[in-house]
Ligand SMILES: CC(=O)N[C@H]1[C@@H](OP(=O)(O)OP(=O)(O)OC[C@H]2O[C@@H](n3ccc(=O)[nH]c3=O)[C@H](O)[C@@H]2O)O[C@H](CO)[C@@H](O)[C@@H]1O
């Protein structure tokens with residue numbers, strides 16, 4: 076198909092039948108190795124299931140010659156290769172090109188489909204594509220399974236600590252230098268939240284310098300706040316500092332209703348008047364100046380509510396007692412950070428916090444704890460691939476419940492140094508029963524990953540999610556890989572096979588951060604190729620997950636795919 080520099084190549088196909096297509100490769104005019112960068116073209120959705128491929132200015136000579144569609148893996152439960160081949164041929168016939176060329180191209184495509192040869196346009200060509208616009212290809216992870224992992228992985232700073240500490244930095248009027256802040260989408264959005272109220276954020280040496288001396292607003296940018304959960308916690312710091320705050324209702328993982336009633340009632344107990352209207356929470360100190368100390372019992376040990384109230388109470392006039400608080404390591408990290416700025420918080424890590432308010436906090440240097448959830452994800456990655464790996468830095472105590480369960484199913488885990496772990500896994504692992512609970516119980520943030528692992532363990536496991544009511548959406552996706560899972564509300568009954576259940580690669584969708592991680596792990600264990608869409612969720616909370624896994628020997632790449640939601644038109 077010849078194509079003028081100013082024209083466009085119009086084509087249409089039934090997107091629903093291509094649910095499992097992995098990629099589209101665009102070739103240059105004379106050489107099949109001359110792969111045009113995806114960002115050289117606009118993929119524009121034109122009406123129902125119709126795309127238009129238009130060269131962007133400056134790439135006039137790099138015309139689109141053919142589009143090669145890849146069929147789904149042969150074992151895909153969604154779609155047979157034969158159906159995909161037929162679909163592809165009819166798609167090619169719909170191209171507005173001379174018939175002779177069509178014939179060639181159709182047979183080329185069919186060959187490609189028949190051999191199921193990998194024709195993925197790899198990540199180097201994609202790097203300039205983000206953020207994706209509607210109608211563009213989106214990134215997915217392409218995972219080639221059944222490879223052993225080996226080596227040592229570096230664990231990043233904890234996402235949930237870093238986010239809480241960044242919110243906490245608003246409490247301080249001095250300069251705060253923070254280390255071990257992971258490079259995550261959520262962290263970048265949190266920087267935007269801080270900057271929108273006048274906080275200066277600067278990269279400095281291997282960390283970040285945060286200066287919240289001159290707050291210019293008490294209303295952070297709605298767009299950024301709505302993208303993550305922890306952004307809402309700034310309400311405690313802003314009310315503490317300024318006696319006033321207007322914060323939109325937060326975003327975060329779609330894993331349940333996630334109300335903010337405990338934050339609100341706790342702030343009211345500290346002398347705030349709170350009103351929720353038009354999707355925003357308006358708070359102000361009742362006395363028109365500062366919050367005042369008080370007592371509050373949390374009905375549930377909410378991590379976020381504990382953190383919000385800790386920040387507010389740290390700056391309130393007088394003394395506060397918070398009972399039935401969360402005891403998570405990230406809560407302790409926030410308390411340690413605030414104390415290093417001069418706050419007076421006692422009892423962090425127990426179920427009661429005793430806080431004497433201090434009106435002005437000073438600057439500090441602080442290093443965030445390592446991410447226990449990332450470390451747990453790598454422990455499970457080793458287990459699901461029956462591999463041996465080491466990881467560092469970790470705080471082994473933070474992973475006690477996870478280590479205990481992995482040992483129960485047959486993994487060997489050694490604490491090799493005070494901050495390092497090594498895991499060795501035999502071929503045969505056993506089932507076990509697990510219930511998620513607040514810390515020190517088994518973390519809900521590792522439940523989806525554990526579900527993937529248990530599908531490969533012999534016998535029947537019962538996994539119960541008690542923290543979030545909507546956090547088992549990965550089960551449906553794991554079933555597409557062949558996992559034997561029966562769901563009953565928040566309980567999953569997982570049947571592994573005697574020899575360890577073999578998962579089969581297929582296209583799947585990450586519905587949230589940890590569900591995405593669970594699918595990556597399942598893909599590492601599966602026979603064939605797994606395509607995981609929705610990886611922006613994963614980038615929210617894992618620093619370079621794909622790179623770290625590759626360094627351990629996994630085959631995982633970023634590849635372009637058509638967004639599934641385009642079928643919903
Ligand atoms: C940014 C961050 O730190 N996120 C973590 C934090 O989320 P987050 O702070 O949102 O989690 P919470 O501990 O608050 O939520 C636990 C349960 O309490 C409920 N609840 C919470 C607040 C409230 O006002 N009312 C209420 O009913 C929630 O709906 C949920 O069912 O802790 C969770 C539980 O360990 C983790 O999974 C998240 O990764």
Ligand SMILES: C=C(OP(=O)(O)O)C(=O)O
Nearest residue numbers: 304305327328520588589
């Ligand atoms: C649920 C999580 O994050 P968030 O609270 O930011 O949605 C998580 O980290 O698993």
